[in-house]
Amino acid sequence: MQDVAAFLDTNVFLHCEWFEHVDWPTHLGARRVVIAVPTVVVRELDKKKYDKSATRRVRERARKVVSRFEELSRKDMRADIRDGVEMWFEHCEPTIDFDSNGLSRDDSDDCVVASILDFLMRNPNRKVVLVTVDGGLRLKARGRRVEVFAPKADLMLEEEPDPRDKELRELRKQLLELKGAPAELSLVFENGGSCIECNPEEVAGLSEEDISSLMESVRTKFPGMAASSGIPFAFYDSHASRYSEKMERFYEECENYYRADSEHQKMIARAIRLSLEIRNQGAGNADNVDVFLTFPDQADVFDEESLPGPPEAPTLPSKSWMPDITFPAMSELGGLSSGTSAIAEAVRAVAHPNEPKLSFDSETRHKVRVQIRSVKHSIVARIPPLHVVFGSWEQTKSFAIECRINAGSPRIDEEGQLHVVINKG
Numbered sequence: 204m205q206d207v208a209a210f211l212d213t214n215v216f217l218h219c220e221w222f223e224h225v226d227w228p229t230h231l232g233a234r235r236v237v238i239a240v241p242t243v244v245v246r247e248l249d250k251k252k253y254d255k256s257a258t259r260r261v262r263e264r265a266r267k268v269v270s271r272f273e274e275l276s277r278k279d280m281r282a283d284i285r286d287g288v289e290m291w292f293e294h295c296e297p298t299i300d301f302d303s304n305g306l307s308r309d310d311s312d313d314c315v316v317a318s319i320l321d322f323l324m325r326n327p328n329r330k331v332v333l334v335t336v337d338g339g340l341r342l343k344a345r346g347r348r349v350e351v352f353a354p355k356a357d358l359m360l361e362e363e364p365d366p367r368d369k370e371l372r373e374l375r376k377q378l379l380e381l382k383g384a385p386a387e388l389s390l391v392f393e394n395g396g397s398c399i400e401c402n403p404e405e406v407a408g409l410s411e412e413d414i415s416s417l418m419e420s421v422r423t424k425f426p427g428m429a430a431s432s433g434i435p436f437a438f439y440d441s442h443a444s445r446y447s448e449k450m451e452r453f454y455e456e457c458e459n460y461y462r463a464d465s466e467h468q469k470m471i472a473r474a475i476r477l478s479l480e481i482r483n484q485g486a487g488n489a490d491n492v493d494v495f496l497t498f499p500d501q502a503d504v505f506d507e508e509s510l511p512g513p514p515e516a517p518t519l520p521s522k523s524w525m526p527d528i529t530f531p532a533m534s535e536l537g538g539l540s541s542g543t544s545a546i547a548e549a550v551r552a553v554a555h556p557n558e559p560k561l562s563f564d565s566e567t568r569h570k571v572r573v574q575i576r577s578v579k580h581s582i583v584a585r586i587p588p589l590h591v592v593f594g595s596w597e598q599t600k601s602f603a604i605e606c607r608i609n610a611g612s613p614r615i616d617e618e619g620q621l622h623v624v625i626n627k628g
Contacts, residue, residue: 205330207233207604208291209352210319212242212335213247213311216268217261219336219358223271228287229350231332238290241297241318245272247311297321304347312340319349387485387617388578390494390606393478393585398622405628406472406594407464414458421457425519449520456517463514470511473599475591475623481559481575481584481608488580491611494573498591499602503568505590508563559586578610591623601625 209231216222227236251257251265272292275282280292297317304320308312319331333344333351336359341351392399409417427450428443483489498504505511557576564570571589578584593599604621 204228204232204234205552206235206237207231208237208239208322208326208329208331210315210322210333211238211244211333212315212333212337212340213251214246214336214622215242215334216244216248217251217264218360219354222268222358223284223288223341230355230358231334233330235287235289235463238284238288239293239318239322240272240290241293241315242295242320242552243314245269245292250254265279267334291319293322299324312337312343315340316343316347316349319344320347349456354394376475379429384486384580386483386487386489386578386580386610386613386615387603388489388492388608388610388617389482389484390608390619390621391480391482392621393480395480397620398624399477400624400626401475401477402626402628404472406469408469409461414461417461418454418458425453427451428522446520453517453520460514460517467513469596470592473596474510475599475625477589477591477623479621480588481573481578481586481590483580483582486580487611487613488617489578490576492575492578492584492615493522493609494575495607495609496571496573496587496589497605498571499593500567501593501598502602503592503594504563505568505572505592506587507590509563510590557584559584561587561589599625599627 207228209227211222219225222238225237228234248265248269252262252269254262257265275284275290276292280294282290284290288406297314297320299317299321301308301313301317304317306317308314308317313334315333319333323331331349333341333349334354335341335344335351336354341353344351391397420620427447481492481494496504561572562572562574573586575584591602601624604623606619606621608615608619609618
């Protein structure tokens with residue numbers, strides 16, 4: 204038997220029996236074995252220490268091997284590791300021409316093969332064997348007349364279960380348990396309780412005196428056309444007469460606009476905005492959930508999209524033959540501040556399949572239905588904000604909301620009340 208130089212692939216250090224415990228001369232049929240460790244193997248092991256895609260055992264094994272390499276290489280880069288086995292550490296990169304040998308420096312397998320060819324150039328009389336569990340690397344080596352050895356099954360470590368597979372098994376087990384667990388639904392305000400305090404505002408609006416003053420400003424700023432004297436101006440007089448008629452209608456529309464805008468601002472100020480949530484504190488999921496809300500008869504209920512907006516401003520007639528122009532904002536004439544009647548525009552986003560859907564009673568505005576496809580356990584489903592508007596400030600008072608929750612799977616039918624306390628200044 205002759206001496207053998209064995210190049211161990213990275214995977215042999217990671218997935219086979221600890222290299223110092225293996226009887227390499229017996230496995231390779233040699234008198235003595237020199238384990239040659241090329242620089243590429245050290246680099247690959249060093250990378251494995253921090254490879255998050257590798258298992259914990261592989262990362263720990265890589266750390267242990269690199270640490271042992273440091274200990275063994277302290278004296279002349281060589282060390283006896285057991286009877287008949289010596290380890291040499293290559294401290295230089297291979298100097299062969301990669302291109303002429305059909306190899307790439309960017310490929311770790313090619314670098315292993317290049318290290319072997321470089322060793323043979325320096326030690327032409329030595330027998331060299333590549334020890335690897337990688338079939339692709341064995342093919343590359345054989346193609347360049349390098350002898351290969353595949354470790355037997357008794358040298359391989361048992362395959363470590365992937366922790367991700369273990370996690371999936373646990374999750375499947377939990378899922379089966381949850382399917383038989385009950386859901387526990389509750390309807391609450393955003394503060395987590397069944398009672399909330401609100402502070403609507405009372406706005407006086409415009410008095411008849413205010414409207415008269417505003418109309419005087421309108422008539423002053425936008426007067427009609429005075430008639431001319433003399434027959435040559437008959438055409439002008441005809442046009443002025445038609446314009447004046449339009450302006451009278453405009454003044455009437457303007458006065459109606461002021462009254463409507465004043466009522467709208469009063470309505471917005473006393474509107475009560477409510478944010479509700481459906482909570483599932485049970486261990487199971489609830490599917491096909493319906494929530495029915497009944498508010499006082501004197502109230503109208505709106506969502507963000509259906510809440511009435513401010514009235515449309517009248518159109519100012521044009522003195523020429525050009526089309527009429529839009530009347531300027533009331534704030535330009537000294538009316539109420541437009542800020543008090545501003546409403547945030549509804550966000551028209553693409554609805555998620557599980558987004559709560561609102562529908563209102565076709566005959567009244569005080570009954571609301573909320574539909575949700577599913578409420579998972581430990582999840583909060585937020586209902587789009589609702590605006591409750593009473594007919595007047597005097598009617599605006601504390602009230603209760605009658606609630607009913609239905610679910611198809613598992614079957615749930617529960618009733619209750621939510622309470623809104625109104626604080627008037």
